[in-house]
Amino acid sequence: MNNDMNRTENIDYFPVKDRASMMLDAVDITRDAPTEEPLRQYYYMAKLRDIVSRMAEAKGRPITADVITYGCQANARDSEGYAGILRNCGFEITEDETSDLVLYNTCSVRENADQRLFGHLGQMKVKKAKNPEIIVAVCGCMMQEKSNLEKIRRSFNVVDIIFGTHNMHMLAELLYKRITTGKKVSDVRENSMTIVEDMPFERKFPFKMGVNIMYGCNNFCTYCIVPYVRGRERSRDPEEILSEIRGAVSDGVIEVMLLGQNVNSYGKNLTQQISFAQLLAKTAEIPGLKRVRFMTSHPKDMSDELIETTAKYPKVCRHVHLPLQSGSDRILKAMNRHYTKADYMLLVKKLREAMPDISLTTDIIVGFPGETKEDFLQTMEIVREVKYDSAFTFIYSKRPGTPAARIEDGTPEEVIHERFDR
Ligand code: 5AD
Ligand code: SF4
Numbered sequence: 001m002n003n004d005m006n007r008t009e010n011i012d013y014f015p016v017k018d019r020a021s022m023m024l025d026a027v028d029i030t031r032d033a034p035t036e037e038p039l040r041q042y043y044y045m046a047k048l049r050d051i052v053s054r055m056a057e058a059k060g061r062p063i064t065a066d067v068i069t070y071g072c073q074a075n076a077r078d079s080e081g082y083a084g085i086l087r088n089c090g091f092e093i094t095e096d097e098t099s100d101l102v103l104y105n106t107c108s109v110r111e112n113a114d115q116r117l118f119g120h121l122g123q124m125k126v127k128k129a130k131n132p133e134i135i136v137a138v139c140g141c142m143m144q145e146k147s148n149l150e151k152i153r154r155s156f157n158v159v160d161i162i163f164g165t166h167n168m169h170m171l172a173e174l175l176y177k178r179i180t181t182g183k184k185v186s187d188v189r190e191n192s193m194t195i196v197e198d199m200p201f202e203r204k205f206p207f208k209m210g211v212n213i214m215y216g217c218n219n220f221c222t223y224c225i226v227p228y229v230r231g232r233e234r235s236r237d238p239e240e241i242l243s244e245i246r247g248a249v250s251d252g253v254i255e256v257m258l259l260g261q262n263v264n265s266y267g268k269n270l271t272q273q274i275s276f277a278q279l280l281a282k283t284a285e286i287p288g289l290k291r292v293r294f295m296t297s298h299p300k301d302m303s304d305e306l307i308e309t310t311a312k313y314p315k316v317c318r319h320v321h322l323p324l325q326s327g328s329d330r331i332l333k334a335m336n337r338h339y340t341k342a343d344y345m346l347l348v349k350k351l352r353e354a355m356p357d358i359s360l361t362t363d364i365i366v367g368f369p370g371e372t373k374e375d376f377l378q379t380m381e382i383v384r385e386v387k388y389d390s391a392f393t394f395i396y397s398k399r400p401g402t403p404a405a406r407i408e409d410g411t412p413e414e415v416i417h418e419r420f421d422r
Contacts, residue, residue, distance in 0.1 A: 108399070
């Protein structure tokens with residue numbers, strides 16, 4: 001999945017009319033909180049709606065919230081969920097880091113994303129000194145890393161609420177706790193296999209949206225932190241996915257991007273037999289939907305069935321993002337990628353034979369520990385041969401806790417930078 005390292009642009013969200021607003025209206029806040037989800041969260045949203053409207057009355061202005069997103073499309077989609085929850089709690093969603101509530105949705109795939117968050121939290125100390133009422137919340141992948149979690153708890157007293165990727169549906173409950181007790185709230189959980197459906201969300205664009213079809217990753221590429229911070233792979237029920245898309249189409253959406261760390265292994269943990277290609281076909285058959293995209297495909301799991309389905313349905317965009325990472329078999333093995341250069345090239349050949357006009361994009365890492373000049377030249381050779389439409393190139397970033405972080409590497413930084421520039 002492409003992790004654009006810039007803060008995802010914040011623009012107005014479009015409220016989605018769906019089951020969520022009906023569920024919120026049905027809540028009885030005079031009773032105890034329900035135990036089952038998502039009803040429990042709707043209960044807290046309704047409670048907060050009351051509190052927030054009283055705050056707005058007292059201040060004579062709307063109570064605002066800013067959701068700041070780092071990282072990949074999965075995080076961007078999660079932020080649409082946070083915006084949906086906060087809007088249901090009565091907040092006005094803004095793009096202003098001096099809002100009454102600021103939520104940072106963090107990314108940990110490379111080190112510079114960590115540094116950016118710390119920079120923002122540093123500035124927040126100054127803002128909070130001026131306005132101590134600002135509520136600062138931090139969530140997302142970085143919170144699932146012990147070292148970062150401890151650093152925030154220790155060094156950033158400005159942070160009021162901390163939660164992770166396994167309880168992202170709990171924002172309203174944690175916020176309610178913070179507001180009603182005045183105490184800091186921190187709730188980060190280990191791996192969870194449950195997916196809470198029917199939570200609210202808001203779309204960033206009126207005509208297109210990302211749809212998570214699965215969460216987590218089981219691949220354990222040796223450089224990558226994602227399996228540790230996002231947990232084991234779990235697929236959403238196909239009917240939930242399709243009904244979400246049908247609802248969005250009736251609301252004006254014409255383009256969807258099916259999202260997952262490795263969409264090609266969709267369905268593996270479900271009891272019913274369904275492949276990603278079958279889900280893609282069912283999506284393409286939804287009337288009114290005009291374009292379907294998907295991301296990311298792991299080369300090791302790209303099936304002939306998926307190539308055929310992509311070719312068969314004109315609605316499916318002829319674009320495959322196929323991360324190469326390295327063109328050297330030795331490095332691919334050290335990365336635990338489970339394909340060779342020859343496997344990859346065969347896949348490219350099959351894709352081009354089935355769809356001569358297909359657009360191919362990729363991710364490449366330079367400077368993986370032990371990468372020699374010869375390894376690097378093999379990557380360059382594939383880049384020349386495939387002629388990608390675009391390539392996201394990353395300098396290897398050591399992620400504590402991953403197997404690659406334990407590999408010694410003496411390659412000078414200038415050499416890695418020179419490879420990156422090439
Ligand atoms: N260092 C550099 N790049 C990384 N990626 C993932 N982990 C790392 C890391 N530790 C890149 C991969 C992946 C993309 C989303 O980010 O190329 O495909
Ligand atoms: Fe990371 Fe590999 Fe999973 Fe992608 S497939 S998220 S690179 S472990």
